[in-house]
Amino acid sequence: MTNQAVYIELQNNPAIEYDRTTIGKPFEPDKPEWHMSKRVNTYLVDCLMNYELNKANNNRLWELFQEDFENWDENLFSLGHKNVRTAVRDFMRDNGINIGGARYIS
Numbered sequence: 740m741t742n743q744a745v746y747i748e749l750q751n752n753p754a755i756e757y758d759r760t761t762i763g764k765p766f767e768p769d770k771p772e773w774h775m776s777k778r779v780n781t782y783l784v785d786c787l788m789n790y791e792l793n794k795a796n797n798n799r800l801w802e803l804f805q806e807d808f809e810n811w812d813e814n815l816f817s818l819g820h821k822n823v824r825t826a827v828r829d830f831m832r833d834n835g836i837n838i839g840g841a842r843y844i845s
Contacts, residue, residue: 797835
């Protein structure tokens with residue numbers, strides 16, 4: 740299971756762009772100005788933190804994930820840093836979501 744240390748590591752990793760001005764804000768996939776790596780990374784980490792705080796797993800985790808990423812496509816996910824996408828994938832797998840052999844979440 741992901742923990743606070745993982746979030747801090749992702750947020751403080753100099754290789755990962757992170758936008759502290761959008762922490763906690765809803766992502767706006769229909770607005771091209773939101774299609775930036777730093778905003779995608781920030782939103783992905785925010786979602787991970789929310790899932791963990793709410794102890795989401797199995798069906799509830801799947802429902803939250805679908806709501807959070809309803810209008811996302813593979814290109815938008817690909818803007819996220821691979822370490823962040825891997826953390827999301829691992830959290831999903833560790834909490835009851837079968838995503839097959841996916842290398843990353845998308």
